[in-house]
Amino acid sequence: MRVLVLGSGGREHALARALSLDPAVAEVHCAPGNPGTAALGANHQVDATDPQAVVDLARRLAADLVVIGPEAPLMAGVGDALREAGVPCFGPDREAARIEGSKAFAKEVMAAAGVPTAAARVCETPAEAEAALDAFGPPYVVKNDGLAAGKGVVVTEDRDEALRHAAACGRVVIEEFLDGPEASLFALCDGENAVPLMPAQDFKRAYDGGEGPNTGGMGAYTPLPWAPTGLVDEVMDRVIRPTVAELRRRGTPYVGVLYAGLALTSKGVRVVEFNARFGDPETQVVLDRLATPLGGLLRACAAGELAPSTRLEWRPGAAVTVVLAAENYPASPVKGDVITGLEEAAQVPDAYVLHAGTGVDAEGRPVSAGGRVLNVVGTGADLAQARARAYEALGRIRLRGSHHRSDIAEEAAAHGA
Numbered sequence: 001m002r003v004l005v006l007g008s009g010g011r012e013h014a015l016a017r018a019l020s021l022d023p024a025v026a027e028v029h030c031a032p033g034n035p036g037t038a039a040l041g042a043n044h045q046v047d048a049t050d051p052q053a054v055v056d057l058a059r060r061l062a063a064d065l066v067v068i069g070p071e072a073p074l075m076a077g078v079g080d081a082l083r084e085a086g087v088p089c090f091g092p093d094r095e096a097a098r099i100e101g102s103k104a105f106a107k108e109v110m111a112a113a114g115v116p117t118a119a120a121r122v123c124e125t126p127a128e129a130e131a132a133l134d135a136f137g138p139p140y141v142v143k144n145d146g147l148a149a150g151k152g153v154v155v156t157e158d159r160d161e162a163l164r165h166a167a168a169c170g171r172v173v174i175e176e177f178l179d180g181p182e183a184s185l186f187a188l189c190d191g192e193n194a195v196p197l198m199p200a201q202d203f204k205r206a207y208d209g210g211e212g213p214n215t216g217g218m219g220a221y222t223p224l225p226w227a228p229t230g231l232v233d234e235v236m237d238r239v240i241r242p243t244v245a246e247l248r249r250r251g252t253p254y255v256g257v258l259y260a261g262l263a264l265t266s267k268g269v270r271v272v273e274f275n276a277r278f279g280d281p282e283t284q285v286v287l288d289r290l291a292t293p294l295g296g297l298l299r300a301c302a303a304g305e306l307a308p309s310t311r312l313e314w315r316p317g318a319a320v321t322v323v324l325a326a327e328n329y330p331a332s333p334v335k336g337d338v339i340t341g342l343e344e345a346a347q348v349p350d351a352y353v354l355h356a357g358t359g360v361d362a363e364g365r366p367v368s369a370g371g372r373v374l375n376v377v378g379t380g381a382d383l384a385q386a387r388a389r390a391y392e393a394l395g396r397i398r399l400r401g402s403h404h405r406s407d408i409a410e411e412a413a414a415h416g417a
Helices: 010-020 051-061 071-075 078-084 094-101 103-113 126-136 159-169 231-249 282-289 294-302 383-394
Strands: 002-007 027-032 065-068 120-123 140-144 153-156 172-175 182-190 194-196 205-207 211-214 219-222 255-265 268-275 318-325 351-355 358-360 366-368 372-380
Touching (some): 002 010, 002 051, 010 294, 010 372, 027 051, 103 120, 153 159, 182 282, 255 294
Antiparallel strands (some): 182 194
């Protein structure tokens, strides 16, 4: 099988790595890819949001499957174009991808499907935003209705800050605050059936202790030792399957991975948000633990042939990933700084580095090219061991002005899982 992965971040490097380990996958191509994916197969320069350009590349490569990594190509209709051209695609069509592309649409679908989520109001004017904030009270939760690369949400006690964010976004969803820890669950979907992956938890704030601005994610881990027994079954029954059924009822079958961001509140499980693609950086740790070959699973979804009886196999132990971010991330990350120590990091047992926002300078040296530059993954018999290996490898890497959180999975590791 020849697979083309669209995208250039850490999620796409993780996908390419997992696909390369599948005996049924003969070639892995990435577009546009990054220096890390180049080591696994060929990179191709293409505008991933240009449907015709992607179709042309897939045909030129005779791709047996295209896996769409980021959300922007989905909302640009790349999945629609590939399917119309007869190219198997793992990723929903544009209409189904609105589950992420519009927070208001997601709320509408959840209401129709009976999926538990926070009470919310869609606001388009300052007066509407003020009324919603007053109705729900602090902490205030204000979400950009459209795509915002995981950074369109403000949670604050400051009413003026909430109003400023609403004004800057235009159309927003303002909702009640959900208490309790958060978790992420991915489900592979073929339009009718869905199979869950292992739940994970990520860390959105930039600095230790949940301080600082919201980011796309500064680290993640799996498994979750604190998760209640039966959590996955409950989420599949109350969230994933009803949502997939509702989208199918609307004539837009969901083919791809459905990401459910969850809050485990005092009143039960609630959906915080849906994503129409693999979440980043949770993907890095979840795919690390997956023992079932990935290529066959994604191809079955694309073909509408995912058996409802499918049971995935998982490697024992745990995985932790820590993000190394560029100076001034998430505001205006500095780019072009040379990265050293990657070879030394690779010498740490049971640890490896995934490229996220990297490039190559004129001398062939790896350099920073984005906000989240690297994902350093550690694995082990338990979270404590996996965490230690991730941080040991990270400690060998040098990037001027970079920063990372030092508390990824710290509390969970204390539970001994």
